[in-house]
Every structure is written in structure tokens, then in C-alpha cells.
Amino acid sequence: MTDKIAVTPRSLSVRGHPLLARLVEQGFEIVYPAPGETPSEEDLLRAIPGCVGWLAGVEPISLRVLDAAKELRVISRNGTGTDNVDVQEAEKRGIAVERAMGANARGVAELSIGLLLAAARHIPWSHDQLSRGEWRRRIGQELRGRTLSVIGCGAIGREVAHMATGLGMSVIGYDPYPDPRNITENFRYARLDEAMTAADAVSFHCPPGDRPILDAPMLERMRKGVIVVNTARSELIDETAMLAALDSGRVATLATDVFPQEPPKPSPLLAHERVILTPHAGGFTEESVERATSVAIDNLLRVLVRR
Template identity: 40%
Template sequence: MVRRTAALMGVILVTSRSFSDGDLDLVERAARAGHRILRGPAHHDLDELRSLLHGADAWIAGTGPVTEAHLAAAPKLKVVARYGVGTEAVDLAAARERGIPVTNTPGANADAVADHAVGLMLAALRFVPDGDRRVRAGDWGVRRGRELGAATVGIVGFGRIGQGVARRLSGFGSRVLAADPFFPVELVRAQGAEPVPLDELFRAADVITLHAPGGQRLVDAERLADMRRGTVLVNTARGDLVDEQAVAEALRDGTLAGYAADTLDGDTAAHDSPLLAADLVDRVIVTPHLGAQTTQAVDNMGSLSLDDVIAVLRGAEPAHPVPVPQEMR
């Protein structure tokens, strides 16, 4: 490796746990470009990050908050690269005011999350986790499930992940509905799905899978009341999309047959979520945000975020800039 002097090196703060944890050595890639990786806590606690931010030239940020206060603590910062797709935790307006571009990694984990969403559908429809628990307790009694190919599946949000789910469902033979106000209906049809309004999707689907941005409530008591009895709801997007208390009540009264999610509202702080109640264990499946945790997705997210950081630090434009919404300008 070519040695570089400290004066030429940029410091890249990384607060994503899985960065360079796949098959690719991204720490070495950064070093070859003349930069040093500095690790920080994934929760982004400002007191713990302050000294690290002070010397950082770039920040590859995980899912924790990136606030105006964080940016103010980083006088040398030239770019924030969000390790993932969602940017709702980043103060885009504050970054713009400071002239700091924000990037993300669109599509890097789409296949991984689409796989996981379909896996959760199958697990819920066929009672896989409950069956495993029963066998371990000596109970070989069976619960009759449903086939995915016989179901009408509604996809809420038809971006890269939603489209990936639709492609996978084509192999099962499911009827696929899609609701996305920002995606052209002719392109929805070209992907093998039927474009429908959101309310119609919730009324017509046997399985509903959420792939919409956070910061909105899509599933509440009113919408649950309009669903088909026995619907399965899957959420690999954001916990705040659903009213968890309303979902728990719908599971108890049979409106929902199952809820399978890769997230809870508040995530690791959600130990008291109503969906974790003991009486719902046979109808609720929760995984710990592992939808994007495949070797391939980790390599993709790390590569895209690091490449954008290196580009900015050498004075070039990043390949995946996040635009500032009009209302923030």
C-alpha cells in the first residue's frame, strides 16, 4: 500500500455497525484513496460523538439522528453519506444551509429487503415460527395455513423494494395490487401489478406489505376496520407506519390473522410494544431490523456510501445526492 502523510488524509467517521463487515474490505479501499476510517457509536449520541465529529471530514451515518447540533459540532464536515436509503433522520435543511451534501444508497438493499418481505409473508401464512415453538414443546399438532399463490397481495409503496416484491410474487402466481401516488400506473402494470388507490388496496388484499417512507400513519383503527377479515400485514419499512395498539386489537378480534415485521415503533426501545404481548406470540413475528442484513446488501451500501464520500473529498460530485424537499428550501 502506498503510504500517505497525515496532511493528505481525510478522516471519515463511520457510525454504521455493519460498514465493511461483508466480503469487501472498505477500510482498505478508503486507505488506498488516502483516507482514514474512524468508528463511532451507531446511536449517534451527541455527547459521545462530539469529539469525533470535530475532526471529521466526512460522515457515513447509520440510522441514528443527524441534527443541526451534530452538524454544528463538525466544522470540517464536507459530506454526510447515509448508509441506507431513508433520510428522515437527517436534518436536510440544516445540511443545505451549511453547504454539506447528503447522499444515500438507493437500491443497495432492495433485493435483500424484498426477499425478507416475501419470507415474512410465507412465515405468517404457514405459521412457521409458531410451528417451530410447538415442536420444541412436544406439540406436533398442526395449524392449517394458506398458500401465497392463492392470495391477493397488496404492495404499499412501489419503489425498488416494492417492485422487487412484485417480481418475486410473479413466481408464486399471486394477484398483485400496488398503491403508490408517485409511480406511473403504466409502469406499475409493466411490473406485473394492478395499480389501485390505497383504500381499495386495503379493502381487497389478503396480504398487505408496507414499503412506504416513515413519518406517516398508514394503518390505524379506521383502516383496519375496512380490511378483509383474516388479512396478514407485513411491515419491513418503518414502525411508525402502523398504530401498534390498533394492530394488536385487530389481531385479537380476528380482523388480522397475522402481523410480521422487521421493525417496531421505537425499535430497540420498544420493549413494551403491545405487539409483544404474550397472548399474541402465535400471530406476531418480529425480526430485529435484519431485512437489509445480507452480505451482498452490506457490501452494496458500504461501497455506494464510501464512493460518494471519496468523490466529494476529491472535489467531485457524488453519484447519489439526496435532494432537499421544496418545503425545506
């Protein structure tokens, strides 16, 4: 019987990808639990049993799925985050969890800067007004001389900081493990509290914790008119508090690429005129998909085909 590998990232399952041929050449059969969609737990429970490998996206991987994956030897993420899977529980079952470190960093960073510029100059709002035949303007902001706080200074955060300093911004970085080699002109590290309250704009590039970083008390202490960009995880932001902050003007614009459920359900927050939305597209560039897929496949084969 041919060993199976499940492929679940939407960027790969909707049409496949030429690089997946490497798995077929090694004798594996590829299965797609939910082509073009984020698979549900039931989708995974039907497809994962019998698979020895899994090229995984951001879909939640429950303990029920891990328990059912009796033959699974490796979960290979096509990105960096592993908060969608309990790594310790996977490893208890003899399942290696691999990550494509830094593969999509440039793509996510460029989208983050794009969202920052779109927020500062009200680009989506202006487009919407003109497309409806209305000539209206909102005064924007120039980014040079303003302060951006980058929360999480891994591969993505470092790229964002580099691009922002290139725009003439001062950048404050927060990371629980600051790397002094990252300190350059117009970049410095600070504690989380200072980074959040000293910024004209904040960009998130960290995993979620036990509670949101951006909750009502923190929002009250931040600069009025702050721009918030989130291309990391939706759990970093308290949605109720954010809606109130947008209504009051405490937050000028929220630009987000991530949602508690994807596709997201309609909500007052997502419908707010000062919210910019993109469909979890940070790593969805030709180059990022190519790099992430290549690294994820390398990681699968390293575990499954030992030389």
C-alpha cells in the same frame, strides 16, 4: 492532520469491512462512534466534530449533531431512506446527503417475501411449539390466487411485486408517483384506500408521513385476517391499534423488521403470539452489505476527492 470519516452502520462498525480500505488508501482516518451498536446522540456529538465525511446508517441525526459537525461535507447513507436526517437543514450547512439507491433492494425484498410465507404458514409459531415438545398445528394459507398490496413501489417494492406475482399472487401497487412501466400481468396500481382494503396481505416499502398509514380506522376497513409485513419504518403503523387488531383477529399476523427504538423495548405487541420479529435485517445480507457499502463509499469519495 488526517481527515476523518465516521462509520456508524452496525453491519460495518462491529468488525469493519474490507471495502473501507478504499477510504484509508485515499488518506482518511476511519472512526467508529459506537462499534456494533446504533450510536446515541451523545456518541455522535463526541465523534462527528472533526469528521469531513460520514458513512451513516439509520441512527437519528439531530440538529444538535448537524450544528456540531462544523467540518462535515457529506453524509453518505448505506441505504435509500433519509428520514433519519433533515436533508434541507444539512444542505443549509453545506453538507451533501447521498443515498445508496437500490443497493439493498433484493435483500429487503427477499426478507419481505420470507416474512409473508412465514406468516401464511405459521412457521415461527410451529417451531416454537415443537421446540417445547408440543405437537400442535395451525392451518395455513396458500398464497397463489391471493392479493398482496405493495405500499411504495420503488426499487424494493418492485422486487417484492415481481416475486409475489411469481408465486401466483395478484399484486396491487400504491405509489404517489406510479410508473406505468411497472404494470405487468397480475400487477396494477390503485389509490391507497383501495390498496389497503382489497388486500389479503400488505407489505410496506415507503417512508413515513405525518401520521401512520395503518391506524384504527384503516384497520377496521381492511379484510379480516389480513397479514401485515413491515420492512420499511415502524412509524407507518399505530402500535396500539395494531395490538387491538391482532387480539380481535382483524389482523392475522404482523411481521416486522423495524421498531421505534432499536433494539426495541419489551412490549405487549412484540410479545404477541401472532407477531413475527426480525432485528432490522432486511438489508443485512452479504450481497446487500457489499453493494450498499460500495455505493456509499463511491458517494463519499465523489464529494471528498474531486477529480
